[in-house]
Amino acid sequence: MAEPQIHHLNGNDRRPKVLMLNQSPTFALFPSLFTQKFRILKAWESEQPLDQFLAKHARSVHALLGDRHTVVNAELLQLLPALRMVTVTCTGVNQIDLAECRRRGIAVANLGGAYSEDVADFAVGLLIDVLRRVSASDRYVRKGFWRSKGDFPLGFKLGGKRIGIVGMGKIGIEVAKRLQVFGCSIAYTSRNKKPSISYPVYSTVQELAESSDAIILCCGLNDQTRHIVNKKVLSALGKEGVVINIGRGALIDEKELVRCLVGGEIGGAGLDVFENEPYVPKELFALDNVVLCPHRAVHTPESFQASAEIAIANLEAFFSNRPLITPVTND
Numbered sequence: 001m002a003e004p005q006i007h008h009l010n011g012n013d014r015r016p017k018v019l020m021l022n023q024s025p026t027f028a029l030f031p032s033l034f035t036q037k038f039r040i041l042k043a044w045e046s047e048q049p050l051d052q053f054l055a056k057h058a059r060s061v062h063a064l065l066g067d068r069h070t071v072v073n074a075e076l077l078q079l080l081p082a083l084r085m086v087t088v089t090c091t092g093v094n095q096i097d098l099a100e101c102r103r104r105g106i107a108v109a110n111l112g113g114a115y116s117e118d119v120a121d122f123a124v125g126l127l128i129d130v131l132r133r134v135s136a137s138d139r140y141v142r143k144g145f146w147r148s149k150g151d152f153p154l155g156f157k158l159g160g161k162r163i164g165i166v167g168m169g170k171i172g173i174e175v176a177k178r179l180q181v182f183g184c185s186i187a188y189t190s191r192n193k194k195p196s197i198s199y200p201v202y203s204t205v206q207e208l209a210e211s212s213d214a215i216i217l218c219c220g221l222n223d224q225t226r227h228i229v230n231k232k233v234l235s236a237l238g239k240e241g242v243v244i245n246i247g248r249g250a251l252i253d254e255k256e257l258v259r260c261l262v263g264g265e266i267g268g269a270g271l272d273v274f275e276n277e278p279y280v281p282k283e284l285f286a287l288d289n290v291v292l293c294p295h296r297a298v299h300t301p302e303s304f305q306a307s308a309e310i311a312i313a314n315l316e317a318f319f320s321n322r323p324l325i326t327p328v329t330n331d
Contacts, residue, residue: 017061018034018315019061026304058079061080063083064080077104085324087109091111091171092220109328112325113171116170118298119174121178126244126270130268133288140152159183163184163185163187164187168189168218169219213240217244234266238266249271249274250275262287271284271290
């Protein structure tokens with residue numbers, strides 16, 4: 001990677017320029033951590049149309065800071081010929097055209113495992129909620145049904161359940177560690193078998209579902225994993241099976257999931273992500289065996305501070321011509 005040049009900066013401001021297209025929660029919470037080191041170009045605050053704003057800075061911007069809402073595609077990169085690095089304050093990079101970045105010699109960094117523990121906690125929380133019907137029983141009490149209708153229906157024990165994890169990366173490993181403590185048996189499927197992990201591994205998600213009481217989706221979204229949970233997988237999971245998704249919404253064929261849940265063909269679902277956020281299928285709203293969350297698995301002050309620190313470390317490494325801290329490979 002060629003060392004970035006920063007001689008273009010105006011006046012006495014020697015901070016390297018970093019472009020941001022949209023305001024991210026991480027930046028909103030910790031703006032001073034970024035601005036004391038970098039000159040942040042805030043496209044969302046500009047009165048100019050985006051193309052004019054980018055044209056103004058096209059020859060002087062070498063780094064872009066984004067999040068899961070920042071789409072980096074060929075059209076954008078065409079407008080930023082000097083760009084050499086993209087870092088995002090998230091783990092998933094399905095919003096980035098990695099092949100086009102590689103073709104243009106643009107390095108990409110994400111957060112690595114910064115969110116893994118918080119996301120794993122949330123995944124286990126969703127599973128417990130679905131099985132023990134915590135949210136549903138809360139609604140039951142608030143509506144006065146405990147007094148008028150009597151006892152709430154039984155939930156299901158977590159201990160002893162067979163849990164299938166789809167994607168045994170950093171998040172998947174953290175989920176497995178937590179569920180082992182509850183006495184669950186763990187199996188997984190992943191892009192590659194993990195030699196250091198002793199859990200049983202299945203070659204397909206359908207085979208994993210056939211042998212699981214619940215599956216938890218922890219993998220990234222790409223062309224190979226889109227709709228990885230389809231009609232066959234849901235059928236294999238069965239009428240008492242549960243699916244938990246803390247990955248990306250499009251990992252599941254959402255229309256098929258809704259049909260199975262409404263028809264009682266699977267036991268329940270805990271969903272933090274959806275195919276067309278923030279739009280959620282209304283058919284799910286009335287189902288007590290479904291827990292719905294607004295993409296919040298990573299949202300803690302601690303995780304946002306960690307994401308700020310890692311993003312800054314990646315930017316500092318780039319502008320110092322050092323290896324990135326958490327590079328994304330193009331494999």
